[in-house]
Amino acid sequence: MPTYQYACTECGHAFEQFQNFSDDTLSVCPECEGRLRKLFNAVGVVFKGSGFYRTDSRPADKSESPKKDAAKTDSPTSDTTAANKPKETATP
Numbered sequence: 001m002p003t004y005q006y007a008c009t010e011c012g013h014a015f016e017q018f019q020n021f022s023d024d025t026l027s028v029c030p031e032c033e034g035r036l037r038k039l040f041n042a043v044g045v046v047f048k049g050s051g052f053y054r055t056d057s058r059p060a061d062k063s064e065s066p067k068k069d070a071a072k073t074d075s076p077t078s079d080t081t082a083a084n085k086p087k088e089t090a091t092p
Contacts, residue, residue: 008035008037010035
């Protein structure tokens with residue numbers, strides 16, 4: 001039987017309730033008769049074994065090689081051109 005968390009929107013009362021999947025959602029606060037909202041939390045999921053990573057499920061991609069080679073071209077980049085420029089000095 002799952003445990004659901006609720007919080008009142010008016011008084012802030014928070015509590016947990018065991019409910020079946022077929023039960024209706026609670027809507028009235030037991031403390032102040034205000035409106036309830038259901039709280040949702042992140043679920044802790046652990047994937048074990050092979051096949052969960054991108055590199056596990058497919059062979060090495062050959063299209064990545066041209067991308068790396070394109071970065072190694074001899075064309076100057078903005079960093080190297082800025083480093084090769086002479087510094088400008090102000091003349092009085």
